[in-house]
Structures are given as structure tokens and as C-alpha cells.
Amino acid sequence: MERGKIIVVANQKGGVAKTSTVRNLSYALAEMGKKVLVVDFDPQYNLTTSFGVLPTQTPCNTGTLITNLLLDESLPDTNEFIQKIGSVDLIPSSRSLTVAEANLLMTPDSNDYLAALLNPLRLSYDYIIVDTNPSLGSLTINALTAADEVIIPIDPELFALTGLQALVDTIKKIKRKLNPSIEIGGILFTKCNKRTNLYRRTYGQVTKAFQSLPIFNCQIPYTVKVGDANSYGMSVMELEQANPASLAYLELAKEVLANA
């Protein structure tokens, strides 16, 4: 691959494992020898803390990056904003991204600000993976405008179908108007408990209602270890290599590589 690919993990529903997926997919891809940058584009900065970084320690974050760009329209030096956390590079987030979001809303033609910041970094990375906030507001629109590929995690226990059509419609609109290269990489079933009826019913409903969409073969099993790992600033693979979720995230990374 010559130019790095930008993958955005999005679903306007909270709690579906967007952040956990970015955390663990980025680690798995880095383990496979890929150069990976993750970008926390959620003002709640869960991805940042899942790397053991406190937002108070980071004056250089996605909030200040966007604000700098809004203020003087020239591209800030993104390299100053990148932290090396083991095998993965991180641009952290902080609460200041909410201010940037409000300013984006009031600035015409600002949908491509994140794309402008990330496009030059494609030369330095194989994958740039962006975590988004649970809304379809200006931050997520900016992320989708930068994306080559979108991964949509869904939690089969959490009214998975509600909102999915709205997200797919938004992606189609963005493809028409803002970013012709965007593709849906796949729907990813997360927090799966395959023994429940609800899981089986939701799986059937999603595959039927969204036949034209790709669905990742691997599914992430439900395990408290994912949350434990997040809270320790680790990937689940580092916490428990043989955990079924660790193996599933490695499988996801292989499928993502195959999508190249």
C-alpha cells in the first residue's frame, strides 16, 4: 500500500464498542507490522484514557488541532500532536474538542477539516484509525469526510437496528456530496453472546435488512476483559493473549488487511 488508509469507526449509538474496537484493532494491526496512527475524535476522550494517557497531560489534542485550523486556516504541525504509545501512535482528545465542535458548526464549508489534517499523514502510516463520538454531528461528519473505509460496530443486545439505516443513509449522502471514496468496510458484531436468543434474532434481522452491506466474518465475543484492559490502558491482547476477544480482534485485523 502506498498511501495509508483512513478507517473511521462510527455508530451514533453509544456503548457499541467503537472505542474498544479502535483500541484493539490498532494494536492488532501494529502487531502485524503495520504502522498505525489512532485519532481520538470524541470529546469524551475514552480512547485517550484507554492508552493510559490523561487529557490534562495533553495540550496537543484533536480539540486544539481543529481550533488552530479554524483560527488561522493554515495547517498546524500535526507531528507535535502525535504521542508514541508502544507500537501505536496516538493523537489524543480532550474536552476542548466540544468547543471545536461548536465552532465547526458555525463555520461554513468546514466538513473537510479533519481530512485536511490527516491526508498529509497518510505518507507516514499504513492505517489511520479514527474513533468518533456517539452522534451524527459535525465531528462525525468531519471524520466520515476523511474516511476511505467505515467500520460500524453494533451490539446485538442494544437495539442494534435502530439508527443503523440513518447512519447508512448519512454515509451514502457523504459519498455523493463530500467524499466519493468512502466505502463501508463492514458491520462488526461486538459484545456477542451467541447463546442468547436476542443475539440470534438480531443477527438474522441485520443480515436480512442490510443484505447489500458487508459484514465482518469475525464477531467479538462478550467478555469483561475488554473493559478491564481499557481501564488498565492496555489492549485485551496484552492483558490476556488467549482470550476469545483477543483472538477475535486479531481476526478482525486480518479481515481489515484483506480489504486493502
Ligand code: ADP
Ligand atoms: P463506544 O465507544 O461505542 O461507546 P466502548 O468501546 O466504550 O463503546 O464500550 C462500551 C462498553 O462496553 C464499555 O464499558 C466497554 O468496556 C464494554 N465492552 C466493549 N467491548 C466489549 C466486549 N467485547 N465484551 C464486553 N464488554 C465490552
Ligand code: MG
Ligand atoms: Mg467511545
